[in-house]
Amino acid sequence: MKKAKTSKFFAKNAQLLIPLIAILLLVIFNLIRDPSFFSIGISANNRGDPVLQGNLVSILNGASELVILAMGMTLVTAAAGGQDISVGALAAIAGSVFVKILKGGAVTGPTVLLAFLACCVAAMLFGAFNGSLVAFFRIQPMIATLILFTCGRSIAYWINGGATPTVESPIINAIGSFIPGIPIPTPILIVIVMGILFGLVFRFTTLSLYVQTVGINQGAARLNGVNTVGIKLLAFIILGVCCAVAGTIGVSRLGLINHETLLINIEMDAILAVAIGGNNLGGGKFKMLGSVLGAYAIQMLTITLYAMKVPSTDVKAYKAVVIIILVVMGSPVVKNSMSRFWKKLKRNHPAGEKEVA
Amino acid sequence: MRKLFALLLVAAMIFTLVACSDEKKPEEGGLIKVGVINNPPSESGYREANVNDFIKVFTKENGYDAKFYYSIKNDEQLSTARQYITDGVDYLLISAAETTGWDAVLKDAKDAGVKVFLFDRMINCDKSLFEAAVVSNMANEGDTAVKWLLDQKLPEYNVIHIQGAMGSDAQIGRTGALDAQFAAGTMKKVVQQTATWDEAEAKKIVESVINSGEKFNVIYAENDGMAKGAVAALDEAGITHGVGKDVVVMGFDCNKWALRELLAGNWNYDGQCSPFQAQVISDMIKNLEAGKKIEGLNDAKQIISVEKGFDAATLTQADIDTYGLGE
Numbered sequence: 077m078k079k080a081k082t083s084k085f086f087a088k089n090a091q092l093l094i095p096l097i098a099i100l101l102l103v104i105f106n107l108i109r110d111p112s113f114f115s116i117g118i119s120a121n122n123r124g125d126p127v128l129q130g131n132l133v134s135i136l137n138g139a140s141e142l143v144i145l146a147m148g149m150t151l152v153t154a155a156a157g158g159q160d161i162s163v164g165a166l167a168a169i170a171g172s173v174f175v176k177i178l179k180g181g182a183v184t185g186p187t188v189l190l191a192f193l194a195c196c197v198a199a200m201l202f203g204a205f206n207g208s209l210v211a212f213f214r215i216q217p218m219i220a221t222l223i224l225f226t227c228g229r230s231i232a233y234w235i236n237g238g239a240t241p242t243v244e245s246p247i248i249n250a251i252g253s254f255i256p257g258i259p260i261p262t263p264i265l266i267v268i269v270m271g272i273l274f275g276l277v278f279r280f281t282t283l284s285l286y287v288q289t290v291g292i293n294q295g296a297a298r299l300n301g302v303n304t305v306g307i308k309l310l311a312f313i314i315l316g317v318c319c320a321v322a323g324t325i326g327v328s329r330l331g332l333i334n335h336e337t338l339l340i341n342i343e344m345d346a347i348l349a350v351a352i353g354g355n356n357l358g359g360g361k362f363k364m365l366g367s368v369l370g371a372y373a374i375q376m377l378t379i380t381l382y383a384m385k386v387p388s389t390d391v392k393a394y395k396a397v398v399i400i401i402l403v404v405m406g407s408p409v410v411k412n413s414m415s416r417f418w419k420k421l422k423r424n425h426p427a428g429e430k431e432v433a
Numbered sequence: 434m435r436k437l438f439a440l441l442l443v444a445a446m447i448f449t450l451v452a453c454s455d456e457k458k459p460e461e462g463g464l465i466k467v468g469v470i471n472n473p474p475s476e477s478g479y480r481e482a483n484v485n486d487f488i489k490v491f492t493k494e495n496g497y498d499a500k501f502y503y504s505i506k507n508d509e510q511l512s513t514a515r516q517y518i519t520d521g522v523d524y525l526l527i528s529a530a531e532t533t534g535w536d537a538v539l540k541d542a543k544d545a546g547v548k549v550f551l552f553d554r555m556i557n558c559d560k561s562l563f564e565a566a567v568v569s570n571m572a573n574e575g576d577t578a579v580k581w582l583l584d585q586k587l588p589e590y591n592v593i594h595i596q597g598a599m600g601s602d603a604q605i606g607r608t609g610a611l612d613a614q615f616a617a618g619t620m621k622k623v624v625q626q627t628a629t630w631d632e633a634e635a636k637k638i639v640e641s642v643i644n645s646g647e648k649f650n651v652i653y654a655e656n657d658g659m660a661k662g663a664v665a666a667l668d669e670a671g672i673t674h675g676v677g678k679d680v681v682v683m684g685f686d687c688n689k690w691a692l693r694e695l696l697a698g699n700w701n702y703d704g705q706c707s708p709f710q711a712q713v714i715s716d717m718i719k720n721l722e723a724g725k726k727i728e729g730l731n732d733a734k735q736i737i738s739v740e741k742g743f744d745a746a747t748l749t750q751a752d753i754d755t756y757g758l759g760e
Contacts, residue, residue, distance in 0.1 A: 122669075123668075127669060131641065239659065340631055377753050382638055388626050389627075391626075
């Protein structure tokens with residue numbers, strides 16, 4: 077009985093297998109390569125506060141922006157059946173707004189909060205712009221967001237007049253690095269908060285159900301009284317909030333906004349995270365946890381390559397090889413043949429069947 | 434409707450004619466007419482400083498009647514150059530968007546008696562078509578920085594080398610000299626990795642070295658942003674950096690905020706690809722006007738800009754005000 081339950085759970089979450097296997101393989105690879113890879117220690121930083129150190133911390137910390145963007149990207153993918161390629165540019169805009177407001181006066185708790193809210197609003201507006209192109213005008217998401225992808229960093233440039241302004245403040249440092257007394261990097265805590273928020277929304281609202289309905293069959297959803305335009309718009313606006321949070325973290329890490337390089341090329345990694353997470357890029361059913369695991373897998377791969385000291389010119393090639401393997405592993409063809417193989421295995425060992433029954 | 438349109442067109446034509454005739458003012462007393470064609474200041478902090486430098490030098494007070502034009506497109510630059518020639522400028526100063534396609538225009542300029550100076554970027558053309566070119570030699574920057582590093586006489590050199598976008602001019606120029614040291618064995622390459630100018634990526638690279646427990650005492654980052662990223666990783670790991678501390682930090686570009694880090698002793702060195710060419714060109718023009726010849730050119734009719742490198746020990750606030758980029 078218990079086993080039946082586990083196998084049901086297993087079947088329900090089968091798509092999580094791919095990112096989990098990816099992470100597991102990377103863990104095993106690193107343990108063989110260098111057993112001390114995952115060692116964690118506590119040491120004092122230059123401010124004298126105790127902080128956690130180690131590759132595992134670096135991976136969890138460094139992946140924060142990517143994880144948050146992957147969460148939003150999952151929703152957009154499921155609802156609109158396409159991807160938003162402007163998330164990096166939008167995060168740069170949000171970060172620029174954040175810094176612009178902080179540069180206007182003294183950096184205090186309330187001004188930081190105000191700056192964050194303002195950058196959220198700005199990002200939500202741009203998200204709504206993307207969303208309305210997709211929802212009202214029914215433009216392919218990738219084409220619709222290509223507009224902001226192209227001009228987003230120029231807009232970010234205008235906001236701060238082309239400079240790369242810096243903000244020095246203990247508060248900013250606390251957001252992007254460590255809160256004094258707490259040894260866990262703040263970005264990791266922010267990811268946990270975002271995860272809980274999404275969890276609560278999915279638990280207590282019908283958002284997740286509606287998004288999947290719209291993604292699976294838009295016509296049927298509309299006939300059943302679901303506001304398909306509104307749901308798509310909402311997905312893009314939520315992604316906008318994710319961009320604002322990611323942009324704020326990115327800026328706070330160094331207290332510097334560089335509109336050209338902030339979260340550069342992250343849109344591709346975010347889409348990849350959604351794909352590695354086993355989500356259908358054509359929309360419909362989704363599992364946010366899959367995308368989150370996918371994002372951590374990507375970050376772990378990057379840190380592994382750094383630790384291996386792969387030459388600068390070869391990094392992308394190595395990354396590509398691993399990604400090809402992951403994506404092929406998650407492809408329908410491989411999945412089908414795997415499940416056929418699994419069934420055959422079961423038929424040859426009927427004892428296992430009896431036990432389950 | 435059509436008549437109205439035609440009328441509007443005629444009105445527009447008359448207006449432009451009037452506007453044209455307005456521009457033909459009588460010659461202002463003895464000013465040297467100069468046309469400056471550059472890339473737009475929005476391109477980078479470097480370009481912004483470059484543009485401001487020319488505006489600052491080619492003023493009425495210095496005896497110039499200067500026109501400025503900015504475009505990132507070669508064809509727009511070309512047509513403006515033609516326009517300047519017909520306007521009868523005495524000198525044409527060009528930082529071309531692209532290196533090719535300028536032959537015809539430069540020949541026109543020569544026929545019309547307009548003297549041409551190139552700055553910042555070379556043009557692929559016969560060197561008889563311009564008077565002189567003031568350019569940077571990217572490799573100079575790296576040489577200056579590495580020479581400074583050797584002068585520090587550290588007991589050993591374990592270098593983390595964070596590179597810019599692979600293949601860019603700045604990356605090649607700043608990498609070469611250090612690579613030579615690695616090859617010669619005078620410095621040890623702890624890690625050499627590209628962060629493609631991305632500050633956050635630079636931080637991750639340094640973090641991974643710290644986590645591996647390897648020794649290092651020099652961070653050579655190919656721009657200021659990446660140096661800042663590297664320093665953030667050091668701060669989190671409790672490793673001291675700067676003048677007289679455990680790790681030597683080197684950056685490039687000389688942003689004002691970066692120079693302030695030097696002044697505070699948090700970093701050790703910042704190098705610059707000099708965006709200041711206006712004064713050199715102005716001096717040459719004054720020489721030509723006085724009937725003298727231009728001196729100090731190399732075989733390619735170039736003058737290589739002097740690249741600055743600032744040492745935290747000798748930097749002053751005045752240097753920051755003069756040479757710092759941005760705010």
